[in-house]
Amino acid sequence: MLPIRLAYTDMMHRQSSSSPSPALKNLRKHEARYLASLAGRCAEVEPGVPLTDVYVMLEAVSRPQPQRPESPSELPDIPERLEQAGIPVEERSSPEQQAAPGRGNYSPAPGGAKERPSPEQQAAPPPPPVPIGKALQEATHLVVLGEPGAGKSTTLQFIALCFARRQAGWAKQRLELDESRIPLWVSLKELVAVLHKQTKAPQLERALAWILNDRDLRLADEEEAVQCLFAWRDAGRLLLLLDGLDELS
Numbered sequence: 001m002l003p004i005r006l007a008y009t010d011m012m013h014r015q016s017s018s019s020p021s022p023a024l025k026n027l028r029k030h031e032a033r034y035l036a037s038l039a040g041r042c043a044e045v046e047p048g049v050p051l052t053d054v055y056v057m058l059e060a061v062s063r064p065q066p067q068r069p070e071s072p073s074e075l076p077d078i079p080e081r082l083e084q085a086g087i088p089v090e091e092r093s094s095p096e097q098q099a100a101p102g103r104g105n106y107s108p109a110p111g112g113a114k115e116r117p118s119p120e121q122q123a124a125p126p127p128p129p130v131p132i133g134k135a136l137q138e139a140t141h142l143v144v145l146g147e148p149g150a151g152k153s154t155t156l157q158f159i160a161l162c163f164a165r166r167q168a169g170w171a172k173q174r175l176e177l178d179e180s181r182i183p184l185w186v187s188l189k190e191l192v193a194v195l196h197k198q199t200k201a202p203q204l205e206r207a208l209a210w211i212l213n214d215r216d217l218r219l220a221d222e223e224e225a226v227q228c229l230f231a232w233r234d235a236g237r238l239l240l241l242l243d244g245l246d247e248l249s
Helices: 002-016 027-042 079-084 132-138 152-164 170-174 188-195 203-217 222-234
Strands: 044-046 182-187 238-243
Touching: 027 152, 027 182, 027 203, 027 222, 132 152, 152 170, 152 182, 152 238, 182 188, 182 203, 188 203, 188 238, 203 222, 222 238
Parallel strands: 182 238
Antiparallel strands: none
C-alpha cells in the first residue's frame, strides 16, 4: 500500500498549489447524485419487490480466532533433558514432584487422578448474537460468513441502502449508526476483472472509481470520479461492501 499512498500524496501536493479540480468543486453535487442512484439500485431485490418487504434484520455472532491447543509433554523431565534445555539446577523439580509421562498441564481430579478437560470445559462460551448495526459499531473491518442463501449479499445491500438514504436518516434509524458514510457495494468478482484492466496507479482506487462511475455517477470525465473517491476515502467516509467472497476461485 505504500506506493499507493505516496502516489496519492504526491498528486494532492501538486494540486494544492493549483486550483481545485472540478470534481472537488462539485463534490456535494456528485455525492447526492451517486447516493440517489445507489438507493434506487438497492431499493429492490428484484423488479417490483422492495428490499424492505423481504429483508429480515440479521444478528451477528462473533467468531474468535482459533487457538492452537498446547500438546502435553509425553516425556518426563529427566535431569538430562533439563540440563540440555539449559534450566538451572535450582529451578528443577525434585523426582517426587515430577509427574508421570504424559501428565500435561491439568489440575488433579478428585482422588488424585489426573484428568484431561473435555473440549466443552476448555472452550469459552460463545458471545451472544448482536444486531448487525452493533457489530458495525464495534469493528472497523468485518467478514460476513454464512451458508449459501443465508442472506450475506442481501445484508450488504441493506447496509448500502441505509447509508444511501442519508436524507431520510435510515442509517441511524435502522442500523443505529450516526455516521455519514458513502457506501460502495461491489462484487469482488467484478472488482478483480476491472482491476486487471487498470494500467494507472493507484490501480485499486481507480478500479473502484471506474465501477461507481459506470454504475451510478456516469461522469463524462472518469478522472472526476477518481477524485471523488479519493476525497471520500481520505475523509474516512468511504464504506466498502465487498460481496461474493465465496464466488472467487
